[in-house]
Structure formats: C-alpha cells, structure tokens
Amino acid sequence: MARIAVSIVLEAAPFLLLGSLLSAAIERYVDTERIGRRIPKGPLGRMAVGLLGGMLMPICECGSVPLARRLLGKGVPPLTAVTYMLAAPVINPVVLLSTYVAFGGNMKMVLSRALVVAVSAALTGWLCARRISSNGQSDSIQPIAGADLTHPHPHAGQPIAAGGRSRWAVVDLLSSGAAEFLDMGKYLVLGALTSAAIKVFLPWQIVQVLGGNAAISVAVLMLLAVLLCVCSEADAFVAASFVYAPPSAQLAFMAVGAMVDLKLVGMYFSAFPKKIAWMLIVVPVVCVFGLSNLISLLVG
Amino acid sequence: MKRLLLALDGALVLGLGLYMLLLSQTESYTAFMNPKFRLLTAAAAVALCIVGAAFLIRPAGVGDLLRTLSFVVLGMLILHAGTGELKSASVLMLKPPETVVTVEPEMIREGQAYLKVNPARLFFLLHTGNAPALDQGVITRGIVRRTPELDRLGWFVLLRGNMVCCLADAVAMGVLVAADGSRQVQNGEWVMAFGRVQPLADPHPLTDLGPTGEVPFSMVYDKALFAAEAVEKTERPRFSYVFELPPSGNSPHRLTGGADDY
Numbered sequence: 336m337a338r339i340a341v342s343i344v345l346e347a348a349p350f351l352l353l354g355s356l357l358s359a360a361i362e363r364y365v366d367t368e369r370i371g372r373r374i375p376k377g378p379l380g381r382m383a384v385g386l387l388g389g390m391l392m393p394i395c396e397c398g399s400v401p402l403a404r405r406l407l408g409k410g411v412p413p414l415t416a417v418t419y420m421l422a423a424p425v426i427n428p429v430v431l432l433s434t435y436v437a438f439g440g441n442m443k444m445v446l447s448r449a450l451v452v453a454v455s456a457a458l459t460g461w462l463c464a465r466r467i468s469s470n471g472q473s474d475s476i477q478p479i480a481g482a483d484l485t486h487p488h489p490h491a492g493q494p495i496a497a498g499g500r501s502r503w504a505v506v507d508l509l510s511s512g513a514a515e516f517l518d519m520g521k522y523l524v525l526g527a528l529t530s531a532a533i534k535v536f537l538p539w540q541i542v543q544v545l546g547g548n549a550a551i552s553v554a555v556l557m558l559l560a561v562l563l564c565v566c567s568e569a570d571a572f573v574a575a576s577f578v579y580a581p582p583s584a585q586l587a588f589m590a591v592g593a594m595v596d597l598k599l600v601g602m603y604f605s606a607f608p609k610k611i612a613w614m615l616i617v618v619p620v621v622c623v624f625g626l627s628n629l630i631s632l633l634v635g
Numbered sequence: 636m637k638r639l640l641l642a643l644d645g646a647l648v649l650g651l652g653l654y655m656l657l658l659s660q661t662e663s664y665t666a667f668m669n670p671k672f673r674l675l676t677a678a679a680a681v682a683l684c685i686v687g688a689a690f691l692i693r694p695a696g697v698g699d700l701l702r703t704l705s706f707v708v709l710g711m712l713i714l715h716a717g718t719g720e721l722k723s724a725s726v727l728m729l730k731p732p733e734t735v736v737t738v739e740p741e742m743i744r745e746g747q748a749y750l751k752v753n754p755a756r757l758f759f760l761l762h763t764g765n766a767p768a769l770d771q772g773v774i775t776r777g778i779v780r781r782t783p784e785l786d787r788l789g790w791f792v793l794l795r796g797n798m799v800c801c802l803a804d805a806v807a808m809g810v811l812v813a814a815d816g817s818r819q820v821q822n823g824e825w826v827m828a829f830g831r832v833q834p835l836a837d838p839h840p841l842t843d844l845g846p847t848g849e850v851p852f853s854m855v856y857d858k859a860l861f862a863a864e865a866v867e868k869t870e871r872p873r874f875s876y877v878f879e880l881p882p883s884g885n886s887p888h889r890l891t892g893g894a895d896d897y
Contacts, residue, residue, distance in 0.1 A: 349679030
C-alpha cells in the first residue's frame with residue numbers, strides 16, 4: 336500500500352510543483368487591474384477565456400488548482416478561473432495528442448473527450464460563479480493562511496506580493512512556490528494514501544461488469560477514475576487498457592478523472608468554500624455521466 | 636515553534652527532492668513508475684531541491700502542523716515502501732535499465748524458435764487481431780493464477796503486471812494457458828510457457844481472479860488459448876512489471892526492460 340501511495344505522489348509532484356511556481360509567479364508579477372480590464376464582462380466571453388487559457392497553458396490537474404486559486408485571488412472572475420481549472424488538464428494539445436495516440440488515431444474519441452470536458456467545465460464554472468455572486472462569497476476565495484506569502488522572520492518582513500525587486504526576489508519567488516506546494520501537497524499525500532488503501536481493499540470484482548450494460552460500465556469506470564488518481568497526461572493509455580469497456584465508459588474515465596479524484600477533493604475543500612467545493616465535485620460527475628451516455632447514443 | 640515547523644517543511648521538501656532524484660537514477664524506479672517518466676521525475680526532483688533550499692533560507696507563509704505532519708507521513712511511507720521488489724544489490728545501479736535494449740526477439744529451444752512476448756503484450760496483440768501466426772512458437776513468462784473452474788479444464792491463467800503510468804494504475808494482463816501439468820504449478824509462481832496461440836470457439840470469461848501481487852485486478856484475454864508445449868518454473872525476473880502501451884496507430888509496441896522483456 337505504501338508503494339502505491341508513493342507512486343501517486345511521484346506521478347503528481349512534478350505537475351503540482353509547476354502549478355505552485357506559476358501561482359507564485361502570478362502573485363508576484365501579474366497586475367490585478369490589468370487582468371480585470373482584459374477579461375470580457377459577459378458569461379460566454381468569460382467561459383471562452385477560461386477554455387482558451389486551458390488550451391494555451393497546459394497544466395495537469397494537480398497544478399491547475401493552486402493556479403486557479405491564485406487567479407481568483409488576483410481578481411479573475413470565478414467563471415473564467417473555474418472553467419480554466421477544470422478544462423486545462425484535458426483540452427491542451429499535449430493531452431489531446433496523447434489521447435489520439437492511445438486510441439490509435441481515433442479522432443472521434445479525441446473530440447468527444449475535449450467536448451465533454453469543455454462543456455462540463457464551463458457549466459460547473461457558470462454554476463459556481465452564480466453561487467459566488469449570489470452569496471457574495473468571492474472574498475472567501477483567497478489564498479489560505481499557509482500561503483499568504485508573507486515572510487514571518489524578522490529580516491524579511493515585507494510581503495512578497497509587494498513585488499519587490501530586491502536581491503532576494505528570486506529566492507522569495509521560489510520560497511512562495513514551495514509554500515504553495517506544501518499547502519496543496521498535504522492533500523496530495525492524504526489523497527494518495529486514501530487511494531492506495533481503497534485500491535488494496537476494494538472488491539475488484541466490480542470491474543467484471545465492464546463488458547455488460549453500457550451505463551453501468553460508465554459508472555464503474557468513473558468510480559475507478561476517481562479512486563485511481565491517474566494523471567491526465569497519461570490516463571488515455573490507462574483508459575485504452577480497459578479493452579472490455581465500451582468507448583463511452585473509456586471516455587467517461589478520461590473526462591472525469593481530470594476534474595474529480597481523491598487528491599483533488601482535498602484540494603478543492605482547502606481552496607474553496609465548502610459549497611463551491613461540493614459543486615466542483617458533483618456537477619462534473621453528473622455532466623460527464625450524462626454526456627458520455629448521450630454521445631454513446633448519438634455517435635455510437 | 637512556528638519557525639521550527641517552517642524549517643521542517645523546507646527540509647521535507649528538500650528531502651523529497653533528493654529522494655526523487657536518487658530514485659530516478661536507480662532500477663528501483665521501475666517498481667513505482669513507468670521508466671518513460673524518469674526524466675520528468677529527475678527534473679522535478681532538482682526543482683524541488685531548489686525550492687526547498689529557498690524555503691529554508693527565507694520561508695514564506697506561516698507554519699501549519701497538519702501539512703508538516705502529512706509530509707512526515709509521506710517520509711514514513713517512502714521509508715516503508717523501500718526499494719520495491721528489486722534486489723538490494725542493484726538498487727544503486729546508476730545506469731537506467733531501459734537503456735539496455737539489444738534483445739534477441741526469439742529464443743531457441745530444442746531446435747525450435749520461440750518468439751518472446753510477455754503476457755500483457757500478448758493480450759494486446761490478440762485483442763487487436765495481431766496475434767502471432769498459429770504455427771509461430773511463442774515463449775511468455777508471468778505469474779500463475781489458478782481457479783477451481785480452470786483446474787477442471789486443465790488450464791491456468793498467466794499474468795504480468797502492466798504499468799502504464801505508475802503502480803497505482805497497474806493492471807495484471809494475460810492469457811489462458813492449457814498445459815498437461817497445469818495442476819503442478821501453484822498460484823503466484825513465476826513460470827515460462829512455450830507454446831502456440833489457438834483461437835477459442837467460445838469466449839471463456841473469468842470472474843473473481845482476485846489480486847496478483849501488488850496489482851488488485853486482472854484482465855484476461857478470453858477468446859484464445861495458449862496451448863503450452865512446456866511449462867517451466869522460473870525465478871521472478873529482475874523487472875516484474877512490464878510497461879506495455881495499448882496499440883497506438885502505426886507505432887511499434889514498446890520494448891522495455893531489456894532481456895527481461897518477455
């Protein structure tokens with residue numbers, strides 16, 4: 336069990352670190368007002384910016400959470416930030432190419448995956464944004480205490496956020512990245528441990544239903560995706576390995592795993608208010624289940 | 636106390652980086668991750684060392700007991716996970732094993748050539764309709780799984796853990812084997828089987844195989860049978876996992892693990 340947990344951490348750590356360093360860089364160098372001015376006011380425009388950001392800035396799901404949290408703290412609208420957070424791990428060229436390769440050049444699968452994730456991400460983002468604006472909760476989505484990026488020790492009392500160009504600037508940037516990594520990393524460790532325990536103790540006979548009813552197969556592979564915590568960069572190959580599963584179940588596995596898994600659940604509850612965190616879990620699951628079955632019915 | 640926690644946090648990040656760097660340079664890596672990610676792990680390890688050192692010099696934020704504890708738990712898990720199933724003598728071998736790729740594709744036994752194919756690759760070949768020809772001799776090696784139902788037929792299952800990304804996603808994959816001495820091999824034993832693949836008139840789906848080593852579930856190709864001419868017990872190979880990717884367009888099947896790759 337220990338080895339499985341460690342393997343999950345080894346797999347996710349590079350991407351979590353990348354997201355943490357990007358997050359720290361945004362905190363230091365990105366101008367809040369400029370961001371606010373450049374993002375469209377309408378919901379469709381905000382969704383589009385989130386999706387476009389996901390295509391242009393490839394990042395794995397572990398890294399996208401600290402990054403989205405920082406973007407929200409810098410004034411990016413929740414609709415854009417949440418849509419980006421959920422879509423970025425999948426709709427980028429790297430992951431879509433890996434899906435293309437894993438499924439032997441099956442463009443239908445590639446496009447279906449991008450579509451299911453983009454729609455789920457946009458819908459979740461829209462619902463979260465409505466919730467936040469109706470409850471005036473935007474203030475509560477701020478970097479958590481552990482990552483307030485202030486140096487507690489006496490020789491460096493000024494906040495990094497001030498963006499100072501001191502000789503310590505690079506060290507402070509890296510240190511902020513480490514703080515983000517530690518804050519999110521604790522949920523990665525707890526998620527990996529839980530995932531490993533479930534993997535060892537779950538009755539795996541459930542996988543035998545994969546060749547049966549399509550809707551049940553979708554549900555089973557979605558459950559597996561949540562439990563296995565496979566990185567979105569590689570999950571297409573894992574999905575393609577489930578050769579007895581119908582394509583709709585393979586599609587659901589790839590779509591939901593990048594938005595909801597055990598390590599992400601902890602991160603969501605740490606970075607967002609409780610009700611938003613629940614929406615980030617429930618809405619993508621419902622969307623992916625519905626869309627995967629719908630695509631299966633329409634396209635086959 | 637808070638400064639102590641912050642110092643410990645920095646040391647833990649630095650320690651994680653050093654561990655990942657060391658692991659990425661050893662054979663043990665293959666017990667945790669697909670070796671194709673070795674470079675990624677090494678790069679992240681160096682970055683972790685740098686940010687850990689920066690955090691030690693000028694810690695950002697405030698201490699958090701839970702996060703420190705969770706990384707302490709990770710350290711304990713790493714110590715407990717050890718070096719995987721690999722022999723300790725090879726743990727610090729600084730030449731990644733997958734660089735050894737000059738492998739004879741066939742093995743000669745009693746004057747006959749047998750194509751080396753591990754059970755996971757055989758599964759994929761069969762599934763995609765690229766099975767070896769009926770008269771092609773094949774040697775495959777894996778872990779034996781027996782069930783009462785298979786015993787009645789004189790069959791067993793031969794499986795190999797296939798790791799796509801990391802140990803968490805590993806699936807035991809393999810084929811049904813028919814052999815005269817099928818009852819002489821025991822569950823969990825490593826064997827080499829020499830034989831030929833035959834299609835089955837009716838699929839023979841299996842249920843309830845249970846875990847195989849560290850891998851909790853299995854997939855067995857149920858529309859063909861590996862008719863074994865001989866089955867020999869063998870030592871567990873140096874790399875117990877294989878790293879087969881599902882067939883992908885025109886790309887060749889991956890060959891990793893050097894001489895152990897069958």
